[in-house]
Structures are given as structure tokens and as C-alpha cells.
Amino acid sequence: MRNPYIDDETEGCVVQDFNTYVGYVADSYDVSEDGLTYTFHMRDGYTDVEGNAITADDVVYSFERKWASESYSTASWGDFKGPDAVTKVDDMTVQIEIPSAGFGLTFLGLLANLQGHIYSKTILDANATKDDPYAMTWSAQNGGWGLGPYYMESQTADQEMVLVANPNYAYGEPEVKKVTLRVVTDAGTRASLMKSGDVILSEDILPNDQATLAEDSSLTVPVVGDPIEYVDLTLVTNKAPFNDLKVRQAFMNAIPYEQIIEEVYAGRAVLKKGNINPSTKGYTTDGIPDMVYDVDKAKSLLAEAGMDSLDFTLTVSTATQDLVNLCILIQSYAADAGFNVEVEQLSAAEFGTARSGATKQAILYRNRAQVQTPEYSCITFFKPGDDPSSPSRWSDELNDQFWDEVDAARALPDQLSDEAGEHWNAAQTIMVTAAAEIFICAIQPTQVFSNSITGWAYRSENQNDFGNFSIS
Template identity: 60%
Template sequence: MNEFDPARAIGRGLSRRSLLTGTLGGIAALALAGCADRSGAPAGGASGGGDGVRQLVVAVPALAPTLDGVVGGGGINLESFEMNANLQAGLVRNPYIPGLTPDTVVQDFNTYVGYLAESYEVSDDGLTYTFVLRDGLMSPLGNTITADDVLYSFERKWNVPTYSRSVWESGFAGPEAITRVDDRTVAFELLSAGFGLTFLGLLANLQGHVYDSTALQEHATPDDPYALEWARVNGGWGLGPYHVTSQVPDQEMILTANEHYALGEPAISQVTLRVVGDAGTRASLVVAGDVEMAQAIRPADQARLAGNDDVVVPEADPIEYVDLTLVTNKAPFDDPAVRRAMAHAVPYDQIAAEIYNGRAVPMIGNINPNTLNYTTDGLPRYGYDPARARELLAEAGFPDGVSFTVAVSTANPDLVDTCVLLRSYAADAGFTIDVAQMAAADFGTARTEATNQALIYRNRSQVQTPTYACTIFWRPDDDPSNPSRWDEPASREFWEVVDRAQALPDPLSPEAGELWHRAQTILLESTPEIFVCGIQPSQVFRSTVHGFAYRSENAIDYGNLEVQA
């Protein structure tokens, strides 16, 4: 069985406890699922072969601006995340366990199983992680993958300006901390044992992918030593379940199954991503059977389709949320009082009811509330209170109110609708809001470069640990992963507390839980971001599609799907 021992996968010092309480299934069950089914899907999920349909058509609002994903500066958006989930692979992954909706799965964030690696060991002091690659591992282009590819991949990450190295800094020094043991074995040295759980999460989700160094080096030039320009428009150098074989910008992209995929060739041989700009049209195409799946569907349409036996509207315990980011280095949100006033100008209940049709839950901070030894009790909470908002604006010197522009991607119609509702209710609280609707690529750039006064988007922690949740979004010094550019006395106090928590050997201990709570209190009082609500998956698909996975980045894992004839 090419799976990790789930108990060992959590890391030394953490195997006796889980990250989240109330999970679906125990660790022993996960081990059995890994043996029975490479995908972890429920019975009838992706397995390849059989009488299943070999092609899949998906209606999408937009295509990724680059095949190099976040590493190549493609922007932080769903389209780029989806390319990473399907074109790339890391040493480990979160296994899938049964989801709330029949024939669907969710990622389990409590443990990690083999992906490109077949096994690993952790040293007694918790500082050295040694990985053994699967034997015979190859890229879609037919190049053999060895330990040298792992070393090259991290060298490339660290030397590409758009890659966010800061997410590793609290516990991993970078390429110099990786040792090639032999052709199939690499060892990573950590700076602290307490970083182990987040380290595995980074390897598994978005940040730790391994590349085909042979392909990239063949297309490198003196001016482009890591072949960024070639990689933006050419596929096959990633090791995920698919590679791109055809694309027409802003119209269509074709993904072809990777016959050398580490988990076995996917059941779907070809996935066609077809751009359909209108969300209602995307939903109608699924109902008519013209496409099998559709992305970014309005919750109102999902509610309407929930009673259709031919269509599945998936549900999950949401980890994705609506994030209203207030850019703190621009007026008016350079004033914390104005930000707190804005937090009282958001009609939370109305957004949940009118925009998400009940498919939303309250969001208090951004640490998963089910994290062991952590509670949201006592954290600052905001409700819609226009009178209090006006009081705060007056105290800040704006008795006549303020105006600002919020940017939103047209690829997310629910967020466009949210902006319309927000603009209406916030007017009574003293805010005049202009809405700047942007194409997905332009919005991704605006978010990374913090060019607007405010932004609203779907957000989530790619790694569901408190360490990651508190360190990914608020790095100082214009870090691209810090869209609010929060860098003021409150943020420095926040980082002092976070650094104390990170220094502990166990990030899930009661002592750590108290520090995470204090950090979230500082964050919520300063309000560089407003956590509007947690939201359900935004996809719909035909009932013939099985193996849909709810993932931390909200991307569809096409390699785990099967379509019945």
C-alpha cells in the first residue's frame, strides 16, 4: 500500500491528537480507505476504466491567466488555484474522506498520505523529515523524476520574485535546508518541531509542488533562467493528474490525463474548460446536460436546482469565506476607527439570507473554530449597526461619512451581488461605495499589488492550522500575500503574540490556544479584513458525476472524478 502511516503522518509530538475535532471518520478508517481506494472516494468514486464516460465538459467563468499558477505570478484566484490542483503535485496530500453529499468527498486536514512520495520518516527531535519518492515516477512528458527535481523545484520557488517564501519562514529556511540523500530520497531540516504540521500542509497544498526540472531547464534562457515565460503557456512540466494540451485564451482550455500520474491514470481522459460568462447560463447548461459541471454558480440558482434529481448541489462544512479586505495604506482605511465603522456597516444576516439563501454561516476570525484547544468565545464580534458606524466615523473626523471603491471579480457573481447589497446598506451607515467589477486576471493583480481601497473575494486558509491562518495574510513589507498591507502598531503586537505561539513545540496545546485567541482578538479589533460569512461550495454538476472533492482552495480535482455513461 503506497500510503503513509496516518499516525506518523501528523508528525512527532502531534500523533496523539488531531488538528480538528468532530471529523468524519477516525484515523484507522483513513488507513483502511487508503488501502481500498487510491482516491479515498466513496464506493463508485473515481477508479478508472469500467463503463464510465472518458470526457468531461465544464462551464467556467474564466481561465487561468498562466499555467505557472501562483509561482509564475498568475494571481491569487480560483482559476490559478485550479490549475495548481490539477497540473501539479506535491510529496504528500490530504486524503479524501466521505463528504456530506452522497458520492462526494472532502479533504481530511488531520493527516497526510503519500502522493509523489511513497513514505517518510520524522527524526526523534521532530526537525528532520525524510521522504522517499515513488519508484518509476515520471512527468507527463516522460521524464524521470528524482530527488534532483525536488531540489530544483525549491530552488526555483525561492528565486522567483512572485513566490511567497514568507509562509515558510517561521520554520523552514529554504533550499539550503534540503539534502539529497540518494536518487529517490530527500531530507528537509526544520527550524522548530512545532512547525511540522504546517510544513506538511505546505507540501500538500499549493506551496510545495515538485516540477519536471528537465523540461524547465531545456527551455531556460540567460534572461529567464527558470523558464517562466515558457511555463506560462506550456504544460507537461507539472506532475498532477492532467496537463494542458490546447488552449484558446478567454475561450477554452483542454486538459489531457497524465498517463504517468502517481496515483494511476485518471478515469476522465480529457477535461474541456469552456468559458461561459453568465452564471445563470452556466447553471442552465448543466440542467440541459450540455455540460457535466459548472463553476461559480449563484447561490440562488443552487437553491433552485437543489430539487432537481439530475443535478447535484454539494454541501460541506465550509472553510471558505467572504473576505472584505480594507487596504490599510490608503485612505480612508488607514484609520482603524473607519475600519471598525465599516465592520458595523456590513449587513451580515441579509447577505447570508438574500445572497447565499441560507448557504452561509457566521465567521469569527480566520482560525477554524474546531481547532483543538482553541475557542472563538470572547472574540470581538460585529453586527450591522449603522448608528454605531456613524458614531465611529464622527469620532474619526468624518461626520458626513466617507466614500471608497471596492474591487470585485466578475468571475464570482455572488460577490458582485454582495457588493450591490453592501452598497445599499452601508449608505445608511455613512459609506458611499463604488463597485469596480474586474476580470479575474485583473482582480488577481489588484489583490496581489493592493492597488484598490478595498477588495471582496472568496478566501480560505490553504493549510488548516492556526499557525498558517495567522501567518499567511498579514506579512509586513508589502508582501503580496498581505492584500490589506496591514503594518501598524496593532499588527506588530499581533506578530509578537503569533511569534510566541510559533515558538511552542505543540501548536495545538492549551498554551498555544490562548495565544492564538489573543492574536485573533488583536486582528478583529484592528479590522484590516472583515470576515463576512463562511460559504458553501459554488459548483453544481450532473448526478452522473461521482467523486467531487471539497478542497481548501475550492478547486475541482478532476483526477478524482468518474462520469457514468
């Protein structure tokens, strides 16, 4: 499955409709009356890049391979039983059982994103060995076994990858026949290459450079209505000082949100209220606390916690220069509220270890839900109960309140209904009020590309769909 594309704010660009799912490897699907059985009808005549027919066998095999891979995380599938829940009815029909009707939306979202890719069993079987029955080793270095618009022709580690159009792609052979991806590590150099016209598209351009490049009439700097990548500040609650709710709420009011948007992101960001996509059907952000810089309120809350001032360390990765700049801005503004912030910069690897281990006091990073459903947004980033490995380990009382609302929404068969939306809203209100996870702002796409391109798509996993491009 996949999310279809719809028009959005920037002419010639599209975004995914996260409330709708349409066929991809499957042509269509049916749902049983109890909402527990999904029947997928395979696309007639669909083949892999070598011309081998794609059938129900490839779907069953793909789930078996995922669950057999040590590098594949099954956690986001919840209680779904994986390959045990997938049944071949005939060559062109697959039935999949899900644990609850309410899981259906997130189930489709998982199928439509990175977790749900279908592979060519024929090609992988041909390169399997007795010790490697799913060709994991071979597939790590070779392309052509997936069913996307392109396959990898060649790669040079840390330098370049060449993609070639898949003539048998489900939505027709891509117009662009070859794509060369080159590694340019410096953001300023990437911006310069766009300005000179030496490349046709570049990504992870700094906002100030985007603002400058937007003045060039030959370039497009896209803007979307609801950006989904956000700046996430986690106050680690398994230790002092942020095991105190008043201290967390005080710091939430000591962050200069509007100044961050203007000074760090050159206006290319919007305020964020929770982490559920505001365009979700049936959902509203009404009543969720606004993110406001309020020194007096911050001081008052800190005083209620029995403190006049507080020293702590805010940790950030050196790989994200915008976030380093953001930390310095927070350091300056928060001082007026009594927070003395020391900024600690770690390498990407060191930061990843610190984040997963919840060993720091506060950490800042970019985040996004690669499945844009409210259930996924609520359950993926927060672990229920008293799990010490969760950076956002709230008190038991807050956990109970939050999970009661989440579970009430998940119990409903239609998670896009107004009734479900009320529970999602309540859960997000509890989460924002708890101030363990502070969503500072949502940033606009970091890509810049030539006006010769139309069909650029804003996607949940932040990848460029070259198969949707037209180039004049």
C-alpha cells in the same frame, strides 16, 4: 505530500483533512526529535508520464527551479532557505531542514499545495536551453512535466484546454481519461448549460442559480461543513477615515451579515469569525466577537469618533457579480447607521492594482488561504510592523499585541496543540476587534455537477480533482 480526503456533508463528495498529511510523490516521511529535519522516502517505482523514474534528484531540482523562477513567490516560506535546505541522501531519500519545529505544520501544508509541486527533471532538462536552463518558456506552453493526475494535451487561448489522464499517477490512472475545459464567461449561461445537460460540471455559478439548480434531482450542488472561501472587506488603515479604530468598529456593526447570507448567497454561506479554519485541531472560535448588524452600536461608536455621519467609497471588482450585489446591500443598510457609501466598480486589473497598492478607502473581495494552517492564515494576509504596503496596516500597539500571540504559537513545536490554539484564538480576537479586516461570511462551493459524478473534492486551492472522479 497531500491532505487526504474524508467524507463530509454532501453524499458522494469529500473534503480535504487539513489536519493530516500523507504521502504523494513521497511514500512516507520521518521527523527528527528536534523537529528540524524532515526525511522523505520516495515512492518506489514512481515515474513521470514518459516513464522516467522520479527520484530524489527531481525533488532537489524542483526546489532549485522554484527559487530560480521570477514568477514564483517565496514569501510564504518565511525563513525557509529553499534549495539550500534540501539534500539528496540517496536516490530514494531526501532530507529537508526547516528553520523551527513550529514551522513543520505549515511546511507540510506548503508541500501539499500549489507551492510544493514536484516536477520531472528529465522532461524539463530535455527542453531546456542555454538561455533558459529550467525550460520556463517551453513549460508555459506544454504539459506533461508535472506529476498530477492529468497533463495538458492542447490549449486554445481563452477558449479551451484538453487534459489527458496520466497513466503513471501516484494514486493510479484516473478513471476519467480525458477532460475538456471550456471558457464560458457568463455565469447565467454556465447555469443554463448545466440545466440542459450539455456539460457535466460547471463552476462559479451564482448562488441564486445554485439554489434553482439544487431542485433538479439530476444535479448536485455541494455543501460543506466548513467553507474556506470568504468575503473579505478591508478597511484601509493608512489613511482617514479608517485609521480610526472607533470608525472601523462602527462600520463593522453597520454591515447586514444575515441579510447578505440570505439575499446575496441564497443561504449558501455561513457567518465567519476570523480567518483560521474552525476545524483546526486544538483551536476554537469561542470568545471571538460575533459579527452582528447593530445600528445603535454603530451610531454610538461613530459618535465616539466625533462624527454624526461618514461618506466613503467602497471599491469592488466587476468580475465578481455577487460582491457587486453585496456592496449595494451594504450601501442600503449602512445608511441607517450614518454611513453614506459610494460603490466604485473597477475592472479586475484595476482592482488588483488598487488592492496591492492600498490606495483606496475600503475594498471588497473573495479570499481564501491556500494552505489551511493557522500560521499561514495569520502571516500571509497581514504584514508585521509599519509596512505601508499592507492594506491592513494596524497601529503599532495592535501590531505588537497580534504578533506577540502569533509568535507565541509559532514558537511551540505542535501548532495543533491546545496551548497553541489558545494563542491562535487570542490573535484572531485581536484581529477581529481591530476591524481592519472584516470577514463577512464564508461561502459554499460555487460548483454544480451531474449526479453521475462521485468523488468530487472540496480543496484548498478550489481546483477540481478530476483524478478522483467516478462517472456512472
